[in-house]
Amino acid sequence: MTSHAGAAPSASDPDLVAAVADGDEQAVAEVYRRYSGAVWAVAQRVCGDRASAEDVCQTVFVDLWRRPERFDPQRGKLRSWLVAQAHARAVDVVRSETARQRRQERAARLAPTPPPSGDVEAASLLASLADHVRRALDRLAADDRDAIVLAYFGGHSYRETAALLGAPEGTVKSRIRRGLEGLRRTLEAEGVTL
Amino acid sequence: MNPVTGRPRRDWHPLDDLALYALDALAGEAAEEVEVHLEVCALCRLELAAHEEALGALVEDGPPPGLWDAVRSQIRADEVAPINGTALHPVGSNLAHLDQSARRRGVRRRLALLAAAAAVVAVVGVGVGTRLANDPDGSGTLAGVSIDGPTVAMLADTHGANVARVVANDDGDVLVLEKLPPLAARREYQLWSVDGARPVSLGVLGDGHDEALPVNLPASTAKLAISEEPEGGSIAPTGPVVASGMVVRPA
Numbered sequence: 001m002t003s004h005a006g007a008a009p010s011a012s013d014p015d016l017v018a019a020v021a022d023g024d025e026q027a028v029a030e031v032y033r034r035y036s037g038a039v040w041a042v043a044q045r046v047c048g049d050r051a052s053a054e055d056v057c058q059t060v061f062v063d064l065w066r067r068p069e070r071f072d073p074q075r076g077k078l079r080s081w082l083v084a085q086a087h088a089r090a091v092d093v094v095r096s097e098t099a100r101q102r103r104q105e106r107a108a109r110l111a112p113t114p115p116p117s118g119d120v121e122a123a124s125l126l127a128s129l130a131d132h133v134r135r136a137l138d139r140l141a142a143d144d145r146d147a148i149v150l151a152y153f154g155g156h157s158y159r160e161t162a163a164l165l166g167a168p169e170g171t172v173k174s175r176i177r178r179g180l181e182g183l184r185r186t187l188e189a190e191g192v193t194l
Numbered sequence: 195m196n197p198v199t200g201r202p203r204r205d206w207h208p209l210d211d212l213a214l215y216a217l218d219a220l221a222g223e224a225a226e227e228v229e230v231h232l233e234v235c236a237l238c239r240l241e242l243a244a245h246e247e248a249l250g251a252l253v254e255d256g257p258p259p260g261l262w263d264a265v266r267s268q269i270r271a272d273e274v275a276p277i278n279g280t281a282l283h284p285v286g287s288n289l290a291h292l293d294q295s296a297r298r299r300g301v302r303r304r305l306a307l308l309a310a311a312a313a314v315v316a317v318v319g320v321g322v323g324t325r326l327a328n329d330p331d332g333s334g335t336l337a338g339v340s341i342d343g344p345t346v347a348m349l350a351d352t353h354g355a356n357v358a359r360v361v362a363n364d365d366g367d368v369l370v371l372e373k374l375p376p377l378a379a380r381r382e383y384q385l386w387s388v389d390g391a392r393p394v395s396l397g398v399l400g401d402g403h404d405e406a407l408p409v410n411l412p413a414s415t416a417k418l419a420i421s422e423e424p425e426g427g428s429i430a431p432t433g434p435v436v437a438s439g440m441v442v443r444p445a
Contacts, residue, residue: 025266025269028265028266028269029262029266032262036257036262037256037257038250038253038254039257040255040257040258040261041253041254041255042250042253045253054258054261054264057257057261057265058261058264058268061265061269062268062269069430075239076242076246077243077250080246080247081246083249084249087249091218129252130254130255133252133253136252137252148217151214151217151218151219152217152218152219152249152252155218156219157219157220157221158214158217158219161219173211173213176213176217176219177209177210177212177214180217180245181213183248183249183252184244184245184247184248187248
């Protein structure tokens with residue numbers, strides 16, 4: 001296994017990925033050091049269980065090792081790309097048939113308690129987030145925020161989100177877009193580089 | 195989609211659906227339409243990247259101890275049997291069951307491949323999609339190529355049988371294909387330098403029926419491999435390696 005300057009802690013993200021493409025294990029280790037926290041966080045939030053989240057994280061970094069050319073630095077930052085990969089995989093996990101069966105079994109065990117409404121689920125998800133994330137999301141209109149939280153952290157499709165919130169699908173689409181744009185403005189105002 | 199031409203519209207931006215796509219909340223045809231549009235619309239690619247940046251900023255936590263050990267173990271296990279002493283990293287994996295992310299990764303991969311392929315061409319002069327032999331009709335056939343020069347590389351299949359060789363003519367190297375097996379439709383052979391940790395494409399070879407193809411091997415190339423790939427070639431080997439061998443030039 002080779003190691004070179006591309007894996008140095010001071011290396012840029014594109015240089016690190018180039019070093020990964022060159023078979024440098026230390027470069028993967030440096031990418032992991034930088035971004036495993038974010039990857040882990042999104043995987044854990046969406047999957048809801050530690051074992052699945054670990055599988056998702058492992059897959060994301062091993063996949064970077066196997067196919068580093070899939071990251072295009074012209075199209076965005078490595079951190080957000082890795083987080084997007086982790087989110088997509090985590091959504092697959094929660095939407096899988098096995099997960100659905102688990103949810104149904106759990107719901108049956110808890111009967112006759114009715115399933116939580118979208119509002120309740122969104123509040124529960126929101127409460128599980130870090131303070132600074134909650135603060136950023138709380139600046140959005142409640143309807144916009146709940147739609148984003150259910151779709152992003154709950155792993156629901158927009159149709160499921162609409163059903164959970166009892167809102168028309170078109171309305172939920174607009175809420176999610178408006179909420180995301182508001183979130184971007186909020187984070188930019190707080191100095192988070194986008 | 196333009197209803198007249200059937201092509202993606204450049205003057206229309208599916209901003210609502212793009213936001214859903216960023217959240218992985220869109221599926222099926224709607225997601226595919228977004229992906230088709232992303233291929234042609236730089237503005238929407240930027241918009242998607244900005245959404246993802248914002249969403250990425252929402253998550254940060256400490257990974258559990260031991261997770262890196264698991265990643266490292268899998269990376270090390272990922273190394274496969276070396277070809278002439280050089281490890282080829284396998285592409286494709288056991289992750290096909292992850293449908294949503296596979297679909298989502300697909301468009302990103304295609305976009306990234308364009309950039310990556312361009313980079314490879316810039317570095318080595320030939321690359322993915324580069325057809326060896328200067329045949330204008332694209333058939334790969336080059337009648338009358340001399341193969342009288344000394345053989346500088348023999349490429350053997352997995353059973354040890356020689357199936358291709360490189361001869362060094364005065365006016366350049368020629369790859370002589372002798373016994374490559376027939377390919378299925380929409381597949382073709384691709385030549386790789388496997389000197390480094392990652393194979394570098396030296397060009398696609400067609401269906402293997404061509405007998406002699408001029409090649410421009412970099413002077414540093416010491417190890418060659420031929421793999422079976424989808425039509426047009428790949429950025430990294432994806433199909434089986436059907437032949438490999440060393441380049442040994444006279445001192």
